[in-house]
Amino acid sequence: MTNASDWQGAVGKSWAQEWQRTDTSFGELTPHLLAAIAAEPGETIVDIGCGAGELSIAVGLARQQASVTGVDISDDLVKSASARSATPNVTFVAADASQLQPEGARPDLYVSRHGVMFFPDPPQTFAHLAAVAAPGARFVFSCFRKPSENDWATSLAALLPPSDPPAQQRFAPGPFAFADPDHVRACMAGWRDHSFTPVDFVYVAGAGVDPVGEAMALFRRIGPAASALRNLPEAERTEVETRLLALVEAHLAGGRVTFPAAAWLITATSDHRNG
Ligand SMILES: C[S@@+](CC[C@H](N)C(=O)[O-])C[C@H]1O[C@@H](n2cnc3c(N)ncnc32)[C@H](O)[C@@H]1O
Known part of the structure; x- marks a missing residue:
């Protein structure tokens, strides 16, 4: 689970410092999003959870x-x-999407690359975004499908000591929170006509002159391995690092360290009628 205070604190700081590496890791998803966005009208576009802005x-x-x-x-x-x-x-602009007050024209197109599954109260936030948008606004965003379709996540989880199961709650923010289309529809209060397109892409953990070093640097700072490594006693951390290196080396091919990854591309239309 990654919540708002994690993003406002250490997790956001790591992503800000590692933006070149996170751009590389998600880069193969971006053309799919751009193609979906190109098919939509929109002059006032807002990227929700824009991160480092790619x-x-x-x-x-x-x-x-x-x-x-x-x-x-x-x-x-x-x-x-x-x-x-x-x-x-x-x-x-620095703002919490749940309280966003756009300046000037109302947004007619929201976009997001993996930025909307971290809202603590998704129905409130999606309803708010619909209410401050132009009537009939569109939303185009990506999110991960389930962990079993995302080899990078299952491979990393297998290396790490088991963690306590998260407390049962209806809306637990996190990278896989929007894997289930029925749940996404329930979260998207104020939006209708959802479409879900599966996109399989390559998650590039490392590239360039030292792809293994790049992938190790990424996993040490970003994602589930990073938070586990931060909290482990030194002896266990060394063991996990050794297993992580073996995993990364096993995924080195053609000068890149890659993992199969699976996302949804989701579009929807605002149902808010009061403009
Ligand atoms: C997985 S990152 C994706 C970042 C970026 N879209 C990208 O593709 O590199 C999720 C982003 O959502 C942001 N975020 C989480 N909750 C948010 C909220 N309530 N309002 C605005 N941004 C939020 C985080 O700070 C983080 O930058």
Whole structure:
């Protein structure tokens, strides 16, 4: 489980410092999102949970007449995104999506790459986003399908000591919180006409001159291995690191460390009628 205070604190800081590596890891998903977004009208575009801003910038470059605002709850990520962006129609704002008050025109297109499954109260937040958007606004976002379809997650989990099962709660924010389409429909209060397109992509853990070193650096800072490693006593940490290295080396091929990954591309239309 990764909650809002994790993103506002250490997790957001790690993602901000590691943005080149997280861009690489998700990079093969971005063209699928851009193709889905290109099929939608929209001049006032908001990227929810924009992180370090790769998708916001790509959308801004593809739609130069549109204004694109990346919104994220982490100040550190908004600073990273702002520092790297030189795209005049793209701006970044630190805000919690559940209380977003867009300035100027109402958003007519929300986009997100894996940024919406961390809301503590998804029905409230989706209803709020519909209420502050233009009537008939569209949403295009990606999220992971279930862990058993995401080899990177199951392989990492197999290396780590078992953790306590999370407390049973209806909306537990986390990377796999939106794996079940029925649950997503229940979360998306204020939105209708959902479509779910499965996208299989390659999760690139490491590339470049030292792909194994890059993948180790990514997993030490980002995701489930990072949080387990932070909390383990030294002897156990060394053992997990050894197993992690063997896993990474086993996935090295063609100069990259890759894992099969599975996402949903989800679209929906705002049902909010009061404008
Ligand atoms: C998995 S990261 C994805 C980041 C980015 N979209 C990308 O693809 O690199 C999830 C992002 O959602 C943001 N986030 C989580 N809860 C949020 C909220 N309530 N409002 C705005 N952003 C939120 C986090 O700070 C984080 O940047």
